[in-house]
Amino acid sequence: MNLGNNFKRIAIAAGTGFFALTLVSNAQATTVVPAGNRNAEQPTIPGASANRTKKMRTTYEAKYQKIYGLLKSDRGLRTKIKSAAAAYNIDPVHIAGAIIGEHTYNVDAYDQLQTYYVKAISYVKQGVSFSYKGESVSDFIKRPEFEKCAGLSDSYSLWTCRENIWDSKFRGKKVDGNAYPNNRFAAVFFQPFYAGQTFGLGQISPLTALQMSDMVNRVSGLPKLSADDGAQVYKTIMDPDLSLHYMAATIKHSITAYNKYADFDISKNPGITATLYNTGGADSRARALAAINAGKQNKQLPQENYYGWLVNSKIDDLKSLF
Known part of the structure; x- marks a missing residue:
């Protein structure tokens, strides 16, 4: 099974030169x-x-x-x-x-x-309720800044994407007249107590x-x-x-x-x-x-x-x- 997966990865990378070699190395050189x-x-x-x-x-x-x-x-x-x-x-x-x-x-x-x-x-x-100053996180993530996350279906990828958008676009910044704390996404929206x-x-x-x-x-x-x-x-x-x-x-x-x-x-x-x-x-x-x-x-x-x-x-x- 593992051998088949490794060959598959090599085939996908065919024609990409150095990157293909990197994938082969990764498949063979895991360090414990x-x-x-x-x-x-x-x-x-x-x-x-x-x-x-x-x-x-x-x-x-x-x-x-x-x-x-x-x-x-x-x-x-x-x-x-x-x-x-x-x-x-x-x-x-x-x-x-x-x-x-x-x-x-x-x-x-x-x-x-x-x-x-x-x-x-x-x-x-x-x-x-998960919110910040009366705005629920569900409404907050409908903002256009989060559109790049919309195509992600896995919950880890989706919420990590949203967290990264928060860090790059909102954290410690003023957006549309609203000032946002210089703090983690989790601390601002997800810890109401x-x-x-x-x-x-x-x-x-x-x-x-x-x-x-x-x-x-x-x-x-x-x-x-x-x-x-x-x-x-x-x-x-x-x-x-x-x-x-x-x-x-x-x-x-x-x-x-x-x-x-x-x-x-x-x-x-x-x-x-x-x-x-x-x-x-x-x-x-x-x-x-x-x-x-x-x-x-x-x-x-x-x-x-x-x-x-x-x-x-x-x-x-x-x-x-x-």
């Missing part, structure tokens, strides 16, 4: 990123994380022990993680690592998994959930999400039974992107997938790394950030969960 950290010491932790932890009167180690304790004590949660990981053909340690990183550096974990289910229902009852925050066990943003909706529908059979139904989006990212599938899909997408664009197999390094879960933008980061490595025999490997570094440093703990 080994386990472990590339950095001897943990990269700098952002000040926002440090300030948040200080305000909570706790420490990173205490937060780590709390979320790790939840994973270790809840067999049902571990079973759900393994099931979601199996659906996307990834090691469950990748999902556990992302959960560990989010709750060590971004938020504190609830003591019981049941709390997340309760929160999920509360968001449905509150009602949610606490701007800049993500939610749930996996700390997934509503925009990420919308991006991954088609993959999750295809692989897990969950209903597709719509920006017009904010309550359902929030229930999805708060309900562990649903959000774990979105976590798995996000991680799988990162692995696929690095294989496709940068010729790296990052599936053996949970610290790298955790880093990408934390930063987002796997496609653009993979392309940027590919550009750095173009024509080089000794390739620069993907590197973990502070968040991924923790995951790799705790890998024995995480593996013991499964």
Whole structure:
């Protein structure tokens, strides 16, 4: 099967010279990123994380022990993680690592998994709309600037296109007499409760959930999400039974992107997938790394950030969960 795909790619590229050779090389030269950290010491932790932890009167180690304790004590949660990981053909340690990183550096974990289910229902009852200054995101994306995205059918490509248009045409700019914040698309339109925050066990943003909706529908059979139904989006990212599938899909997408664009197999390094879960933008980061490595025999490997570094440093703990 793989051999047939490679020949197909070569045939498509026939007559394009150097580009054809590049495709052949990509099909044959995928580099497996080994386990472990590339950095001897943990990269700098952002000040926002440090300030948040200080305000909570706790420490990173205490937060780590709390979320790790939840994973270790809840067999049902571990079973759900393994099931979601199996659906996307990834090691469950990748999902556990992302959960560990989010709750060590971004938020504190609830003591019981049941709390997340309760929160999920509360968001449905509150009602949610994705808007900015009274304009819904569904109306906003009807502007002519977004016309280039109209032909895209896959939810990831579609919402990523819209996010890029926001960054290039609206972010920090004045358009048609309206001034727009110099902030992320997700923070401006998709977080009506606490701007800049993500939610749930996996700390997934509503925009990420919308991006991954088609993959999750295809692989897990969950209903597709719509920006017009904010309550359902929030229930999805708060309900562990649903959000774990979105976590798995996000991680799988990162692995696929690095294989496709940068010729790296990052599936053996949970610290790298955790880093990408934390930063987002796997496609653009993979392309940027590919550009750095173009024509080089000794390739620069993907590197973990502070968040991924923790995951790799705790890998024995995480593996013991499964």
